Amino acid sequence: MAILFKTAKLLETQIDEFLDAVSQGALVFEQGIKDYLGGEEANFEDHIEAISKLENNADDLRRKVENYLYSHSLIPEHRGDVLGLLESMDEVINTAKKTLVRFSIESPKIPTSLNKEFLELTEMSIMAADSIVYATRAFFRDINAVKDHLHKVMFYEKEADRIEEKLNRKIFKMDIDLSQKIHLSYIVSHIGRVSDMAETVGDRLAIYTIKRTI
Amino acid sequence: MLLIFLSSGLFLGWSLGANDAANIFGTAIGTKMIRFRTAAMICSIFVMIGAVKGGAGATYTLGSLGSVNAIAGSFMVALSAGLTTFGMTKLKLPVSTSQAIVGAIIGWNFYAGLGTDLNSLTKIVTTWVASPILAAIFAIALFTFFKYIFNNYKIHLLRKDAYTRFGLILVGAFGSYSLGANNIANVMGVFVPVSPFNDINIGGLITISGAQQLFFIGGIAIAIGVFTYSLRVMQTVGDNLFRLSPVTALAVLLAQSLVLFIFASEGIESLLISIGLPPLPLVPVSSSQAVIGAIVGIALVQGARGIRYNVLSGIAAGWVTTPIIAGVMAFISLFFLQNVFNQEVSRKTVYVITQPVLYQLSKEGIIDPGLGQLLDKRYDNSTKFYTVLKKKTELGEKQRNQVRSYAQADSFYFDPALIASKINSEWFTSSQIEAIRELQGLSFIYRWKVAETLESSSPDWHYKPGIGLNKKYNRDLKAKYQYVFDTFRAFESED
Numbered sequence: 001m002a003i004l005f006k007t008a009k010l011l012e013t014q015i016d017e018f019l020d021a022v023s024q025g026a027l028v029f030e031q032g033i034k035d036y037l038g039g040e041e042a043n044f045e046d047h048i049e050a051i052s053k054l055e056n057n058a059d060d061l062r063r064k065v066e067n068y069l070y071s072h073s074l075i076p077e078h079r080g081d082v083l084g085l086l087e088s089m090d091e092v093i094n095t096a097k098k099t100l101v102r103f104s105i106e107s108p109k110i111p112t113s114l115n116k117e118f119l120e121l122t123e124m125s126i127m128a129a130d131s132i133v134y135a136t137r138a139f140f141r142d143i144n145a146v147k148d149h150l151h152k153v154m155f156y157e158k159e160a161d162r163i164e165e166k167l168n169r170k171i172f173k174m175d176i177d178l179s180q181k182i183h184l185s186y187i188v189s190h191i192g193r194v195s196d197m198a199e200t201v202g203d204r205l206a207i208y209t210i211k212r213t214i
Numbered sequence: 215m216l217l218i219f220l221s222s223g224l225f226l227g228w229s230l231g232a233n234d235a236a237n238i239f240g241t242a243i244g245t246k247m248i249r250f251r252t253a254a255m256i257c258s259i260f261v262m263i264g265a266v267k268g269g270a271g272a273t274y275t276l277g278s279l280g281s282v283n284a285i286a287g288s289f290m291v292a293l294s295a296g297l298t299t300f301g302m303t304k305l306k307l308p309v310s311t312s313q314a315i316v317g318a319i320i321g322w323n324f325y326a327g328l329g330t331d332l333n334s335l336t337k338i339v340t341t342w343v344a345s346p347i348l349a350a351i352f353a354i355a356l357f358t359f360f361k362y363i364f365n366n367y368k369i370h371l372l373r374k375d376a377y378t379r380f381g382l383i384l385v386g387a388f389g390s391y392s393l394g395a396n397n398i399a400n401v402m403g404v405f406v407p408v409s410p411f412n413d414i415n416i417g418g419l420i421t422i423s424g425a426q427q428l429f430f431i432g433g434i435a436i437a438i439g440v441f442t443y444s445l446r447v448m449q450t451v452g453d454n455l456f457r458l459s460p461v462t463a464l465a466v467l468l469a470q471s472l473v474l475f476i477f478a479s480e481g482i483e484s485l486l487i488s489i490g491l492p493p494l495p496l497v498p499v500s501s502s503q504a505v506i507g508a509i510v511g512i513a514l515v516q517g518a519r520g521i522r523y524n525v526l527s528g529i530a531a532g533w534v535t536t537p538i539i540a541g542v543m544a545f546i547s548l549f550f551l552q553n554v555f556n557q558e559v560s561r562k563t564v565y566v567i568t569q570p571v572l573y574q575l576s577k578e579g580i581i582d583p584g585l586g587q588l589l590d591k592r593y594d595n596s597t598k599f600y601t602v603l604k605k606k607t608e609l610g611e612k613q614r615n616q617v618r619s620y621a622q623a624d625s626f627y628f629d630p631a632l633i634a635s636k637i638n639s640e641w642f643t644s645s646q647i648e649a650i651r652e653l654q655g656l657s658f659i660y661r662w663k664v665a666e667t668l669e670s671s672s673p674d675w676h677y678k679p680g681i682g683l684n685k686k687y688n689r690d691l692k693a694k695y696q697y698v699f700d701t702f703r704a705f706e707s708e709d
Contacts, residue, residue: 004376004380005373005376005380007376008370008372008373008375008376009373011372012370012372073246073249074372074375075371075375076245076246076247076460077245077246077459077460078371082371140371140372141368141369141370142368143365144365212371
C-alpha cells in the first residue's frame with residue numbers, strides 16, 4: 001500500500017520540477033533578450049545554453065511523468081488532460097528557446113529607439129508564462145485557485161498583443177529598409193508567441209478545471 | 215452421493231462469485247482505478263478468508279437454506295438459485311444470490327406443502343425496497359462529504375488519486391470479506407451436518423474444523439466465479455448504467471458496504487436497543503440493490519443526466535424476476551427429482567396429537583374439546599392438519615399454530631458418535647454440552663420434548679425474556695436448538 005503513496009509523491013515532485021523548469025526558462029528568456037538589447041553578447045550566449053538545458057530537462061521530466069501515469073494507470077479520468085496540459089506547457093519553454101536561438105542566428109538589428117517597447121513586450125510575455133505556471137500548479141493542488149491565475153494569463157496576453165501591434169506600427173513608420181522592417185516584425189511576433197502559447201495552455205486548463213470540479 | 219449434492223452448492227458458490235463479487239469491485243473496475251486481475255485477486259483472497267474465518271461464527275445458523283430439511287431438496291434449491299443467478303449473469307444483470315435463494319426456498323416451501331412465514335418474508339422484501347433507498351441516501355451524503363473535503367482541502371491531484379485507490383482497495387477487501395462471511399452459509403452451510411471432513415490439527419497449534427474445510431472449498435468456488443465470469447456484470451455496474459468518477463465510485467462502494475453492514479451487524483442492533491431505539495431487522499440484504507441504489511443516488515445528485523434508463527429498467531426487471539424464476543424452477547425440478555429420480559426432497563412431516571401433546575398443550579392453557587377427537591390421528595401434511603384444526607376446534611390462529619408446532623412428530627436419536635464429533639465447545643457452553651451428553655443413546659419424537667429435557671438439565675438452555683439485548687441471546691439459542699435438531703434427526707424414513 002505504501003507504494004501507492006510513494007508513487008504519488010515521486011510524481012508530485014517530478015511535476016513540480018517540470019513546472020520549475022518552465023518558470024526558470026521564462027526568466028532566462030527575459031534575461032537573454034535584455035542582454036541582446038544591451039549588447040552583452042557573451043552573457044546572451046550563456047543564456048541560450050541555460051535555456052537549452054532547461055528545455056531538455058523539462059522534456060525528460062514530462063516523458064517520465066507521462067510514462068508513469070500510463071504504465072501505472074494513475075488518475076484514469078484526468079490522465080489525458082494532464083498529458084495534454086504538460087505537452088502544451090512544454091511548448092511554452094520550447095517557443096522561448098527557439099526565439100532566443102533566432103536572435104542568435106539572425107542577429108536582428110534593433111534600433112535603440114525600440115528598446116523600451118521590446119522590453120515591455122518581453123516582460124508581458126514572460127508574465128503570461130509565469131501566470132500559467134501558477135495556474136497549472138493550482139490545477140494539481142488547489143483547484144479553486146486556478147481561475148485566479150488564469151485571468152492574469154489572459155490579461156498579459158492581451159497586453160502583449162497590444163504592444164506587439166504598437167511596435168509593428170512604429171517599425172513600419174521608421175525610415176529603414178523594408179527588409180529590416182519585415183525582419184523586425186518577424187522577431188516581434190516571435191517574442192509575442194510565448195504569451196500566445198501561454199494563452200493556449202490557459203484555454204485548455206479552463207476546460208480541464210471545469211471537468212475536475214464536477 | 216454427497217459429492218453430487220455438494221456440486222450444486224459449489225455451482226451456487228461459483229455464480230455467487232460471478233455476480234455478487236461484481237457488485238463490490240464493479241465501480242472500481244469501471245473507473246479504471248483497479249485492474250480486473252488485481253481486483254479479482256483481492257476479492258478471491260478476502261472472500262476465502264471471510265468464508266473460513268468469518269463464516270465459522272455463522273456456521274451453525276446454516277443460513278437461510280437450513281430450513282430445507284432433506285439433502286436432495288437443498289441440492290435442488292441451491293441448483294435452482296445457482297442457475298437463476300447464472301442466467302442473470304449471462305444477461306449481464308447484477309442480482310444477488312440471496313434473492314435467488316429466497317425465491318427457491320419459497321418454491322420448496324410450496325412443494326413441501328409447508329406454509330411460508332409471511333412475517334419474515336415481508337421483512338425481507340421490505341428491505342429489498344429499503345436497502346437501495348438507504349444506499350442512495352448514504353451515497354449522496356458521502357459524495358457531498360468527499361466533494362467538500364477535496365474542494366476545500368488542498369490535496370494534490372495525484373495524492374487524491376492515491377487516497378481514492380487506497381480506499382477502493384480497502385473497502386473492496388472488506389466488502390469481499392463480508393461477502394464470504396455472510397454468504398458461505400448459503401453456499402455450504404446446509405452440508406455442514408453431513409460434512410465428510412474431520413478436524414485437522416496442524417502442529418497442535420491450529421485446528422481447522424470440518425466446517426471450515428468445507429467453507430474453504432466453497433470459498434474456492436466463489437473465487438473461481440470471480441476470475442472466470444464476473445467481468446461482464448462488473449462492466450454493467452461500473453460503466454454501463456452511469457459513468458462514475460473514481461471519487462464517486464468510492465462513495466458508492468462505501469455506501470453499499472455501510473448498508474450491508476447495518477443490516478447484518480448484531481453490534482448495531484445491540485447499540486440501537488441499548489439506547490432505546492427500535493432495531494433494524496437482521497436480514498440478508500442484497501448487495502446488488504445496495505450498489506445500484508447508491509449509483510442512482512449519485513446520478514440524481516449530479517442532475518440525473520447520463521443515467522441509462524434502459525440499463526436501469528433491465529436491472530430492476532432482473533430483481534423482480536430472479537426470485538420468481540428461482541422459485542418456479544425449484545418447484546418444477548423438485549417434482550422431477552422426487553417423482554422421476556425417487557429422491558426425498560423434503561422430509562415428510564407428520565402431525566400426531568398424542569396424550570403427552572394434549573398434556574403439554576393444557577399446560578400452555580390450550581384446551582379445546584375438539585383436540586380430544588383428533589387424538590392419535592396421523593396427518594402428513596401441514597396445511598391439511600391446519601385445516602382440520604380450523605374445522606374441529608374453536609382455537610384462534612395463534613393457538614392453532616402452537617398446536618401445530620407441538621404436534622409435529624419427528625425422530626431424534628442422540629448418537630454418542632455424533633455428540634463427540636458435531637458438538638464442540640467453540641459454540642456451546644460446557645453446561646449445554648453436559649446437558650446434551652445426558653441424552654446420549656436416547657430417542658425422542660417431539661422437538662418440544664428434546665427442548666424440555668435440555669432445559670431441565672441446564673439453565674443455559676433456557677430462553678430469556680424477549681426484551682432488549684436478550685433478543686440476540688435468544689436468537690443464538692434458537693440457532694443452537696435448530697442445530698441440535700438437524701444434527702440428531704434420525705435420517706432413515708419412518709414409513
